[in-house]
Amino acid sequence: MNKSKEDTYIRSEGARTHAIVRAGLAKRRAAEMRFRLYGLISIVVGLSFLVILFGNIFSHAWPAFQQTYVALDVKFDEAVLVPDARFDAGTQASADYPALLKRSLYALFPEVTDRQEKRSLYGLLSSGAAHEVQKRLQEKPDLLGKTERIWVPADDDVDMFTKGAMDRNAEEGDRRLADSQLAWLDKLRADGRLEKHFNMTFFTAGDSREPELAGVWGAVMGSFFTLLVTMTLSLPLGIATAVYLEEFAPRNRWTDIIEVNINNLAAVPSIVFGLLGLSVFINFFGLPRSSPMVGGLVLTLMTLPVIIIASRSALKSVPPSIREAALGVGASQMQTVFHHVLPLAMPGMLTGAIIGMARALGESAPLLMIGMVAFIVDIPGSMAEPSTVLPVQIYLWADSSERGFVERTSAAILVLMAFLILMNGLAVYLRKRFERRW
Amino acid sequence: MKNPEKTETKASFAREHDMTVGEIGAANLRIQCRGINVYYGEKHAIHNVSLDIGRNEVIALIGPSGCGKSTFLRCLNRMNDTIVGCRVSGEITLDGQNIYDSNLDVVPLRAQVGMVFQKPNPFPKSIFENVAYGPRIHGLVASKAELEEIVEGSLRRAGLWDEVKDYLLHPGTGLSGGQQQRLCIARTIAVNPEVILMDEPCSALDPIATAKIEQLIDELRNHYTIAIVTHSMQQAARVSQRTAYFHLGKLIEVGDTAQIFTNPKHQLTEDYITGRFG
Known part of the structure; x- marks a missing residue:
């Protein structure tokens, strides 16, 4: 091969190589784009599952940070708390606090007289409500003989009802609260005695059989x-x-x-x-x-x-x-x-x-x-x-x-x-x- | 090829006796190596090498890649101990003391025989801390003033002081490659070694940084014995007094640098330094 021939050969070979590279370019680029797309899709799918998971947990958990409370004007009656005129640490613990709650609750609904009815009325309050009253008196012993408005936790069924988790139009037998109880609750709410507050109990209490008293x-x-x-x-x-x-x-x-x-x-x-x-x-x-x-x-x-x-x-x-x-x-x-x-x-x-x-x-x-x-x-x-x-x-x-x-x-x-x-x-x-x- | 007959006798001599050409002994003996063999697992990396290194001399170890010159260098301060599966046999004495004696503690040995590595490897600490580390762990200083004196002296001797004196508390890793290598040299001389081993200290540096290091080596020769592995034959010719040529784990030829580069006695040496391979 002489010089010019070799030159032509190299030039034509170069052009050929270039053409081949160009022809394959579109395919290469498409493959690259496809790969990126796959990555993007997997990230989007993963993220959306994460969002669904978090959204689900958040929406379920949100109501738990609030708890329904009932306001009662509790009279710390010495006659109930100190029947034998001796009030110390020992008798204080065993005093009949539920009686105080019952009295103030029944005072709000004078029309309720039947024993059965009274029990279902008291059932609106949490079984831990009496404990709240006791705690309040321990904090402030000079309340003895006086009257104070105290917010006590409502029963978990009431809590569910106020949070809208219970359908009041359902058959009475299909829901956990009776018609009469719903009527009382309506009256309490109308009086401003039924409110949702921040659920401190959840962050300060241990476990309990009652949801409204349970904490982490x-x-x-x-x-x-x-x-x-x-x-x-x-x-x-x-x-x-x-x-x-x-x-x-x-x-x-x-x-x-x-x-x-x-x-x-x-x-x-x-x-x-x-x-x-x-x-x-x-x-x-x-x-x-x-x-x-x-x-x-x-x-x-x-x-x-x-x-x-x-x-x-x-x-x-x-x-x-x-x-x-x-x-x-x-x-x-x-x-x-x-x-x-x-x-x-x-x-x-x-x-x-x-x-x-x-x-x-x-x-x-x-x-x-x-x-x-x-x-x-x-x-x-x-x-x-x-x-x-x-x-x-x-x-x-x-x-x-x-x-x-x-x-x-x-x-x-x-x-x-x-x-x-x-x-x-x-x-x-x-x-x-x-x-x-x- | 001017004298085919002479070349033929040299080659046949080497083939028949498998011996090192040239004078392995050195005047003013400091390190004496006799019959060194190194194995990496099954691989026989160095074959029966004997070589002496004298006081205040710079000896250059040259040869193609993988010929065992770095391995040989690392035998001299037992750096090969850190490599799993590496075995060294033979005898190496430093001032008459066998350094492969089982009772010998490598800590003082490595303080005595310092090493500068191929890639600059300053500690990720300040420049001051880099130089101060050695004196500090060996308990060479009693006070902070004394330590500062040593740091300054070492950096001065490494020719780095003027460049870094205002940045002593800056990280050593922030310096340029050549400065880092001089920092490593300063770190090595801060513990007052007697021998300095340099494993291709300029391979990662540009020509200006290389020139500075070479000048430094020339100055350091007055105080230390230096063994340097290099791929650059010009560098070997410039800085060393003696040169040893390694080939496939064997020490082929050793002699005065001038003689090796102008009148090699072994065919392989001649081929290498004339650039026929390597």
Whole structure:
């Protein structure tokens, strides 16, 4: 080939290549657009499910943050409260507060005289209403002998009625309130004695059989103590294990076996850990049943592998050049790890740990096995007292037949999710805070 | 190819005896290596290398990629210990002390034999902290003033002081590549090593930064023994007094730099430095 021939050849070949590239361009571009579209669709679908889920929970939970109260002019009558003229802590607790409520309620409806009728009238109030009166007198002992208007919680059926969850046009036998009760309620409302207020009880009370008296605080405290145990055990243990395995342990058959086992443990169904906790911590070591201590130990077993794996990958992602630099100036293995590697791995470790803790917070199955599913009214004050946790509380309420628990179940889910979002937010914050470039 | 007969005798000599051409000994002996073999698992990375390194000399280790020069360098301060599956046999003595003695603590060894790496690797801390780290962990200083003195002295000797004296508390990772490498050199000399190992210290740097580092190496030679691995033959010719040529894990030839580059005695060395391969 002479020079000009070769030149022509190259030029024609170049044009040909160019034409082929051009011809395929549309197809390539279409493929790219299609792929983007698929991604967009999946994100939209995912987001819309999230919106539906949240919308559903919010709309169900919203009414639970309000509670119907009835205003009564209660006369703290000494004749009723102090029949034997002695009023101290002992008699105060056992005094007949319901009688006070009944008196003031019946005074509003003088036409009600029949015993049966009176009972259904009093049934409009919550069974915990008398407790409110007692509490008020304890706060202000000089009320004795005086009259005060007190807002007491209404029964959950009344609550449902005022929130519109009960159809008053239904057959009398099909609804939980009788015609007469509805008439009384109408009169109370007309008098401005029936109102919805913010439901403080929900955030301060423990569990109850009555929806209007039930709250999440007991479960929140139970979750808090359980997570406290889990964190104090799994965080130092997990990080120390990861550091040892990653930085110090020799690579041999034993460490391989340990690694495989840790990875397997991370995949064990959580209820198995519950069974283990039942047989080891409760039956063998005799730790108190249903207590956050045992719950925390079980969740520690469950969280440890997660924290170890996350911490190891955080350690692995620290560039080896940093280790070499430290070793190169004569730092010992431990100085290298503690001065340079750990600070760089910390954000990743913390993120992993917090994600693990968030998982533990949402865990219910293993806790059912160790008795944290019991009906517990008292708010736990320590790690050894019986208690329940938020997800189990949700499970318990979801199982209750009273209509009032439906909204409280959703509200408890919201509380749980608020804590989860808080923890994940903390993880993101810590990662940003400690993240360093190298 | 001017003298085919001579070339033929050299090649056959090497083939028959499989020995290093040239004088492996050095005047004013500091490091003595005898019969070094290195294995990475099954792979035999270095074959029976013997080489001496003298006081106040710069020795350049050259050779094509994967020939084992970096591996050999890392034997000298036991950096290879950190590599899983790496085994070293043979004897290396530093001032008569066997550094592969099982009783020997690597911490003082690495303080004595410092290392500068291929990629600048300052700690993600301030410039001051980078240099102060070594003296601090070895307990070389009693007071803050003394530490500041060492930091300033090291940065001065690394030729970096004037550029960073107003930014000592800024992160070391914010410097340019050449400055980072000089910071790493300052960090190394801050612990007063006797030997400095440099593993391709200029491979990531531009020609101006390279020139500065080369000038620095020349100045450092008065105080330290320096072994430098380099891919640039010009660099080896510029900074070193002796040069060792590695090929496929073997030390082929060692000698005065001038002699290696002008009159190599081994065919492989000649091929490499004339650019026939590598």
